[in-house]
Amino acid sequence: MEPQVRTLVDISGSPAALKGRADLVLERARWAAEIFQRYDRDLTMAIVDAVAAAAHGNAGRYAEWAVKETGFGVVEHKRHKNEMTAFPLVDFYRDEDFVNPRIDEARKMVEIPRPAGVIMALTPSTNPIATINYKILISLMTRNAIVISPHPAARECSVDAARALAQAAVEAGAPDGVIQIIEDPTIPLVEQFMGSPKTSLILATGGTAMVRSAYSSSSPAIGVGPGNAPVFVDSSADLSKAAKRIVESKSFDNSALCTNESVLITLAETDARLRQCFKQARAHVCDDDDVARLRRYLFHDRGFNIECIGRDAVWIAQECGIRVPDGTLILLAPVGQIGVEEPLSREKLCPVLAYHTVNSRRQAIAQARAVLRLAGAGHSAAVHTGDEQVAMQFAAAVEAYRVVVNAPCTQGAAGFQTALAPTFTIGTGFFGRSSVGENIGPQHLIQWTRLAYNSDASEPFGHYHGLSSGFSGPLPEAPADGVPGSNGYRTPSPSPRPSQDTLPGVTRDELRRMIAEELRAVLGK
Amino acid sequence: MSQAKLEFLDRSRAFWNPGKTQDWQDMGVDLVIDRREGYYLYDMDGRRLIDLHLNGGTYNLGHRNAELVEALRAGAERFDMGNHHFPALARTALAEALAACAPAPEMVYTAYGSGGGEAIDIALKTARHATQKRKIVSIVKAYHGHTGLAVKTGDDRFSKLFLSEDTQGEFIQVPFNDLNAMEDALRGRDVAAVIMETIPATYGFPMPKEGYLPAVKRLCERYDALYIADEVQTGLMRCGEIWACTKYGIEPDIMVTGKGIGGGMYPIACVLITERCGGWLKEDGFGHISTGGGAELGCIVAMKVLEMVQRPEVRTMVRNISDYMRAGLDQIMAEYPDFFIGIRQHGVVMGLEFNHEQGAKPVMKHLYDNGVWAIFSTLDPRVLQFKPGLLMTQAECEEVLRRVEIGVGLARDELMGARRRHG
Structure with a gap:
């Protein structure tokens, strides 16, 4: 008979067990982070590149898996996102140095990058793999360890994907435990992780409740709120291009990205022509009955219907009993009001675009502000216009920290068809009750120790160029005495370590070489 | 030192152990x-x-450790020490958990002591029964505990005091890392077992030379002696694997674990025994009786210890x-x-x-x-x-x-x- 390991007394749900498990994972991460700080930039980037290559190689497989597991989105688009968060993300930051000290002769300052330590990363169900790729890579660029808490709806593909990247990292020389994932992310367990003093920074992407919970945890947090992007199509815009871009954006991964346009606002004078352009771009323009059906379906009595997230337009139309041509990419839902009276002016995360007509540009701005007042403050907005004065007034008025101009908002706000930083975590800043208003990148995962000299001209600045930064690389493996293949018993060096004082003019590399030779002589090797 | 501590130390000398209490004061450790x-x-x-x-x-x-405290607390809601005569849920569950991670696949049985010394005695008795021989070989300056048989395997400082040293020539000690001495001791084929701490702890952790432990195991096989691994100090992940002997390529016949297996919360010690050596468990299962050995609360804690030390993070x-x-x-x-x-x-x-x-x-x-x-x-x-x-x-x-x-x-x-x- 084979022995079975059984649990007679199950304490797995007790606070002690939850805290014990969280502490262990986080402490392993802290060790990894501590060792990672010994790495120089070359080794760090070699690890980053190896992990990016693994992420790229797995892009298609996990795109399929994510769609199958969550039901959200489009495989081909997810593959694209997964690829974008591999090599292009790394290349975007390739020339930035988050490892070596910066020397500022003019200000007589030296700035030493200090990694946060352990990043606790919450990842969503809508973009599970792309967010994992992105958070892992920006953590590695900055020599942080990361613990991922995946959304339960995307747990299986997330766990597998993170493990694959962890393996790639360790094979490339990263400290063991630098990438970990919580395999059963229950709310009480995740709360233990978030509240632990071993967590240096929470990077929270997801629903409002989760983000607020991150902020309430007492750990430093960068949490980002939900989106609900208004898009203004001005009369000066190329309407045909605008419609095509908006359809491209809304149908990209079936609007599973929080940067997708939610409410379109246009002027009465362009209404008819714009609708025509949308039809040509394979949008279905709903009639009043269709809109009523959509409203009932998307916002039923219990609130927002999450069944619709990331579903395609034809599927949603069928669910609602709306007849649409095959190949319809988005559903355009004309609404007469914006605000609490009209649920369709809220975030929808599916290829349904509320469509609202106003009489003036001034009114357009007022309505766009109203959209963001309802939900999505600090997130994204878009404007299609040929008039920079319109763009300027719109951007200065709306409470969003990124306003995409003449581009699809889904991709543009996330930095994939604009010069914004490519990201899967949109800082919603003060408007969105968050600490950062930019697209989150590696720069948010480090802080700098600044050596600041006396500014008096009589006090000269030091010679910091070429100074060793003390990178010593991975920890040497301790011997396991007597075990075949181990380093064996190491005898100490018979003489004290020479210092630079006793051997003037000798570089540290030379010293290291001399000590090594001395050791070899002692060991008779 | 506070007045309270001074007074306490007097009580410790008066009622507990005057010699030990004073020795620490003399060494400057109060x-x-x-x-x-x-x-x-x-x-x-x-x-x-x-x-x-x-x-x-x-x-x-x-x-x-909070998880062990919780395991003990929750365990006490259902279990106590248990009745040592009867098949018991927790004792069998721990035995299975140990068999699942044993250093040798044939190690199917677990016998229980209330502490390491008793477990060593069980191991030595098991070896004697299995081989029908009496002699036991251990290492000079070995330390396996203070019970009747265990104390005879160690330094005579602890046996002579109580007139309990070996007088029958049954306990032989050989220097560590000396294969010739080991072979000399075994050559007569009258040795039941060699008992070996994988790394002798109380002797200051002299490390086994490369190849020493596997060679001792081969000598045991050649001269029909059993190899008892004392993993009380080296086991439970302290050497990077759950049992240190496996790092040296040893599959022992009998293995003893203690100390850490009880998590510092409930004393328990375990003897893992191969099918081949476990004859007495069938011939007379009442052969060794221990009311406190394998107390079921200890088993509950020990199972949690085993689960914890085998987590990949550890x-x-x-x-x-x-x-x-x-x-x-x-x-x-x-x-x-x-x-x-x-x-x-x-x-x-x-x-x-x-x-x-x-x-x-x-x-x-x-x-x-x-x-x-x-x-x-x-x-x-x-x-x-x-x-x-x-x-x-x-x-x-x-x-x-x-x-x-x-x-x-x-x-x-x-x-x-x-x-x-x-x-």
Whole structure:
């Protein structure tokens, strides 16, 4: 008979067990982070590149898996996102140095990058793999360890994907435990992780409740709120291009990205022509009955219907009993009001675009502000216009920290068809009750120790160029005495370590070489 | 020292153990442990010590580890010690958990003692029954406990005192790492078993030479003796695998685990026995009776210990702690090359060797004064036992190294005079 390991007394749900498990994972991460700080930039980037290559190689497989597991989105688009968060993300930051000290002769300052330590990363169900790729890579660029808490709806593909990247990292020389994932992310367990003093920074992407919970945890947090992007199509815009871009954006991964346009606002004078352009771009323009059906379906009595997230337009139309041509990419839902009276002016995360007509540009701005007042403050907005004065007034008025101009908002706000930083975590800043208003990148995962000299001209600045930064690389493996293949018993060096004082003019590399030779002589090797 | 502590020490001398109480005072260690938590001990006067003694791995997972406290608490809702005569849920469950991680696939049975000494006695009795021979070979300066048979395997300091040393020529001791002596002892084919701590702890962790342990195992096979692995101090992940003997390629016939298996919360010790050696369990299952052995509450705690030490995170932690401590100790050794002359290490089992026949005692004292509790090796006081826990944090390790550097320097100055500054 084979022995079975059984649990007679199950304490797995007790606070002690939850805290014990969280502490262990986080402490392993802290060790990894501590060792990672010994790495120089070359080794760090070699690890980053190896992990990016693994992420790229797995892009298609996990795109399929994510769609199958969550039901959200489009495989081909997810593959694209997964690829974008591999090599292009790394290349975007390739020339930035988050490892070596910066020397500022003019200000007589030296700035030493200090990694946060352990990043606790919450990842969503809508973009599970792309967010994992992105958070892992920006953590590695900055020599942080990361613990991922995946959304339960995307747990299986997330766990597998993170493990694959962890393996790639360790094979490339990263400290063991630098990438970990919580395999059963229950709310009480995740709360233990978030509240632990071993967590240096929470990077929270997801629903409002989760983000607020991150902020309430007492750990430093960068949490980002939900989106609900208004898009203004001005009369000066190329309407045909605008419609095509908006359809491209809304149908990209079936609007599973929080940067997708939610409410379109246009002027009465362009209404008819714009609708025509949308039809040509394979949008279905709903009639009043269709809109009523959509409203009932998307916002039923219990609130927002999450069944619709990331579903395609034809599927949603069928669910609602709306007849649409095959190949319809988005559903355009004309609404007469914006605000609490009209649920369709809220975030929808599916290829349904509320469509609202106003009489003036001034009114357009007022309505766009109203959209963001309802939900999505600090997130994204878009404007299609040929008039920079319109763009300027719109951007200065709306409470969003990124306003995409003449581009699809889904991709543009996330930095994939604009010069914004490519990201899967949109800082919603003060408007969105968050600490950062930019697209989150590696720069948010480090802080700098600044050596600041006396500014008096009589006090000269030091010679910091070429100074060793003390990178010593991975920890040497301790011997396991007597075990075949181990380093064996190491005898100490018979003489004290020479210092630079006793051997003037000798570089540290030379010293290291001399000590090594001395050791070899002692060991008779 | 507080008045309260002075009065307490008088009571300790009066009612508990006058000799032991006084010896510590004479060594300058006036520790009376009160509160304890994680890897910290708090003296009754409030002073904090980082515990690197851990009672030979008893507190591997820290003092009062919260998960173990919870397992014991929840276990007590349903179990007590149990009735040692009957098939018991918890005893069998732990036996299965041990069989599932045993160092040899044929190890199917577990017999229980209430502590390590009793478990060693069970192991020796099992070997005698299986081979129908009486002689037991152990290592000079071995330490396997203080019970009837176990005490005879060790240094006679602990047996002669009680007139309990071997007088029948049944307990033979050979020097560690000496294969010729081992073969001489076994050649007569009258030896039941060799009992071997994978790394002799109380002897200051002399490390087995490469190939020594497997060669001893081969000699046992050649001369029909059994190999008993005493994994009380080296097991439970301290050497990077759950049982250290597997690192040396040993599949023992009998294995003993104790101390840490009870998590410091409920004493228990276990003897793992192969099918081939377990004959007495069928012939007369009542052959060894122990009311406290394998108490079911202890089994509940032990199962949690086994589950915890086998978590993948622990494996990484042990490696990091071993590597980090070694790197730091190497630096300290380079600071005091005339005094701190060697490190014996396998995982978090370490012995620090000093260039003085009693060198570890002043180091112990100065570490104590600097907030670290590590004990010298009773049977080789040149060596300080340096045994970090499995779950130590990086910050705790850094703190230990900082204090060790200071303590070692002070001990060196005390023994060898003021230091010649270099550099």
